Amino acid sequence: MDEVKVVVAHSERATLRVGDVFLKVDADQERMDVEVEVMALAPVPTPEILWRKPPVLAIAAVPGTVLGRLGEPSTTPPKAWAAVGAAIRKLHDAPLPPRPGRAGRSIDELAAELDAECEWLVTNGVLPADLVTRNRQVAEAALRPWNPVFTHGDLQIAHVFIEGDEVTGIIDWSEAGQGDALYDLATVTLGHEERLDDVIAGYGADVDLEVIRAWWSLRSLLGIRWLAEHGFDPTTPGCEVDVLRAQM
Template identity: 75%
Template sequence: MMTDVDEVEVVVAHDERATLRVGDVFLKIDADQRRADVEVEAMAMAPIPTPEVRWRRPPVLALAALPGTALGRLGEPSTASSAAWAAAGAAARTLHDAPLPPWPGRSVAEIASELDAECEWLVTNGVLPADLVVHNRRIAEAALRPWTPAFTHGDLQLTHVFVEGDEVTGVLDWSEAAPGDAMYDLATLTLGHEEHLDDVVAGYGTDVDLDVIRAWWSLRSLRGARWLVEHGFDPSSPGCEFDVLRSRM
């Protein structure tokens, strides 16, 4: 039971799911219980800090708030130290070295097909210039290769990584966790914050392909633009996805 709560904060809300903060508890409301199932199981398997599950009553999952603050936000300078970014890279490496979750990940063919459809939508609807889309689609090709599956978070945005000082205190939002490409997690973590890529790589260690990480920057920005627009987010904000695509030119 939660008592002495002064207010309810809407953290994120759209027509698929919503997250509310009530005191020291986050309430995640998701109509797709498959995502919630994955989140709970992935957090139990992950060898890095994750939020404590307080209770679950579908469609609501209650998670304890993590100590510290997010590593940063897309479109804003990060105030976290280089050591904190390196710690995030080390946490990603620990995760990627762990045994794979038992459910399947997405195939290269599936990702490529979705990417092509999103590129066509961007051009057909005049959202972005055709030459910008074509150029970034060409860059993205480097990510569409066979990879050795790793235990990936699947949405390792810097807002999902919490740090206190130079240490990672926990990682949020595991609903996309699956076997996948380790470089995708590193690309998601550093999207729009290329200045911290060296720190993340230093913490991660070996087996990093910088060209593939940059390819995933283009691919993620192209593939996610329509979803962002349709769910009330703005990929054209300074420092966000469209600026990432322009920086590749």
């Protein structure tokens, strides 16, 4: 029998790998429904679904290697990052999926969540008040009207697989749906600002860099408590806290 590896595990879901098969365990069946639905609609390479027996979804491993990992230097060549930008553009140009995703939260919802998280970070002494205040100001630029596109919603670099300068697979679609295009572009370049130009070159459209930077601050501010409460360390070099410091 192949070795069973725990890819990720926390109170909301877990992913195990057995050979070339990934087993995703998620008690939220609606979230799993969304993942299956949008993978069928996405015009980019996605994992093959082998079988589903709630609460487990079995998918095949995709070829290639991950684009990178947050907190680690990227050794991926510029052409590969540009290919990722082109794949994101293809996704964003596709017909809209039927429901909003993680990147489709309303301005009011995001603002309320941002206020609550900033207060928690300062009140509990997690981050200095000036660091939180500055990034809260930067994040304001993301709170603006936007036209919905087909978004992945959690396009961190560990979810993108490449081989040479070709995108071979994009995984973890549970947050996908209608949303803000710049959220995806900001997520894939979070912690790798030096790769933003390559991604935009492949994307092939003008983007508002101020909003990209705003999403870096916003995503980091909103994520720190969740990461800490689910066994992840946002203070790891190159990760969320360092992203916030870079915005100073």
